[in-house]
Amino acid sequence: MNNHIDMMIVHTAICFRTKANCHSDIPRDKSLRLENSVNNKTIYICEDTLDGILTGVYDAWSSRKGHDMVKLRVRNAYANCESYELFCEYEEVQPDSEKALKVGNAVRTKICRRAYEMIARAALTTSIDKADMIYRFLVKGFLMGKHIVNHLTDPVVARIFELNRFVMNDAHFYQGMLRFEEYENKILVAKYEPQNNITDILSVHFADRFREENFIILDVTRSIAAIHRKRQDCIITTLSSDELSRLEESRTPEEEYKRLWITFFNTVSIEERRNEKLQQQNCRLHYRKYMTEFQ
């Protein structure tokens, strides 16, 4: 007897819950409607470049699904498995430089130039949430205009500010910590393993400093190289493993100035003020891998 009643209640409940029976229950407020919880979010997977992310922004915005229904993510080239969310649809975004240009121009004119610089630098990091944060930042930015860059009380703006600061500090450190070695034909080669993709930024600085030199700055983790010929602009390119091995072959065992530098480095420290902890605080261990004096 009881079972039968229970069954009836459950059956009624199920019937009650179908879409057709719910008309009187539809709340006025869109965000509370049942439809939204039934519909899935769309996650746009972008390529890990500024072009890719901006194309993603363009696609997500022009899909007119609503800002709460979309999310951006960057394709993670280094993870062995992606982490997927439940109840979501996934869409691949094909990077399109025209769309990216449109978004970029809109940002520069309608928000401000500095906002564009901030999102461009934030895109150089490896943080997981960067694409989504850029999207939310732009949503707010088009609303607020140029004052968005100072509006640090908002968590999204604060996050973009943090990423921006991280990239700028990293680039500033590497301007000093990069070490060149002389290879064949007096070509200077510097290797480093940065956390952020800052080869672009560094190439500008070194192209101005070493106008008369031929040099290569090599990002070992990403196999990206900035190649500079005397008095020409830098070329940024990825190197294949063949090219990398050919580069290694042309390495000369040049030791004289390395030795002189290490001598100077060791002499210049004042023993009475020795403070390794301070040294480590200033010159983090992960910068030291390719620095001559710490080999």
Place this chain on the structure above:
Amino acid sequence: MVFQEQMTTEDKLRILGDAAKYDVACTSSGMDRAGKDGYIGNSIAGGICHTFSADGRCISLLKVLYTNECVFNCKYCINRCSNDVVRASFTPEELCRLTIEFYRRNYIEGLFLSSGVLKSPTYTMEQMVITLKMLREQYFFNGYIHCKAVPGADPYLIEAAGWYADRMSVNLELPTAEALKELAPNKSRASILGPIRQIQNGIDQSRHELGQMGGNRSAFYFTRKRLETEGGSAYLKARNMLSLSHNPQHSTPLADTPAKPFADDSLLRSVPAVRELPAIRHSDRYSGHELTMTKHFRDKRGFAAAGQSTQMIIGATPENDFQLVSVAEALYERFDLKRVFYSAFINVNNESSLPATQNGPSLLREHRLYQADWLLRYYGFKAGEILSEKTPNFNLFVDPKCNWALSNMDFFPVEVNTADYFTLLRTPGIGPKSARRIVDARKSGIIRFEDLKRIGVVMKRAMYFITCSGKMYYRTPLDEDFIARQLMGLEKPQLALSVDKDITFRQMSLFDDMNFAANN
């Protein structure tokens, strides 16, 4: 003296780098200069640190002496002529080649050239100018050069060096004339202040004639100027008008100059402040040499475009901290220096007439002096506010800014949403960057405590001194002793490591040197 023939470059580098390491000035900041075709190098105004030595200091320049032979006999110096050390000398070619090759490999940002006095100051300066000229004109070096002027050298050579170098400096060595006479008998106050004044006039003239190529002014100048145009901190002005503070020191109006501690140091006092100086005063006791080579250099670079700096030795003589800070302020105001450096004294010669430093140099004192120096240059403080005749030494337990805050509790709490920039700067835990961000973020909304932390304010210190929309973070009694104890709790661990070990025998009570309440 020991001479060695056929010394290798490596030996020379070791000896001369070792001899130069007590010269603490080693920044590569000051001015922006783009690269040029045909030249190697550029300059970044913010300065770039290339590496950090084992004592934690930044290395950004190739810091060497041209030679460590010296005819002077200063008691504190390891290269004095009565010491028996190995002497060496670079040749200009060696030095240029070293600089260029190090620069190409991005080891350094530029050259820092000082020297012992070989034969005579003028002869030494001539050798240095020859090196700099070779570096600029034969090796086409466009990077950063910091040159030390030798006191007593011919003004013509000092001018030449200023045209080739980006930053010039003359070591003040010791803060008072008497101390200098006692410890460095070959150097006189006039022989040091003369070049400083000459370089200052040269920078002024170069800026006037060559515009931005002549470099920009110091942080001290800009902070003071901003303080005056913005009318200063509104709270401070209000307080001064009502004379709420009991301490006569703190009730002086902003426009007053601070108390002068050197009643007998007429040389320093007789020099008028920078802003009062008309173009070039020919009757000025120290000037007399105007720029004569402008025509030759005007297309290339300004005269000492990155400014001037100096260095003082701390702890060799018994001046108190108030005198040191006042000297620094006078130097900034009257000689328009960019930086003053403080070097903790280390008794390298085991000289009996100087204090012993077996337990290590007085690093805490040097640290406090740098903190006070920053307060002068970036925070708009005056020397008379940080210290005074009654409290002539720094507090061991809290930094000078917290010390001022605790002595002036009637200034607080500061309302973050309405206070102006300089009032915010006076709050412990808020520095120039945070203050600027607060002022900018305020324009688009009310700031709360959670936002402050994100902005970069050090809440551990600031929470006792600020309110957000009227509320404090915790219900803190605005009592100096209570807040002092809380703040000292923050600093105690650092203190244990760095406190001067020769005071361990003193029974340290918490309220030993602090006279917060007794400041009446």
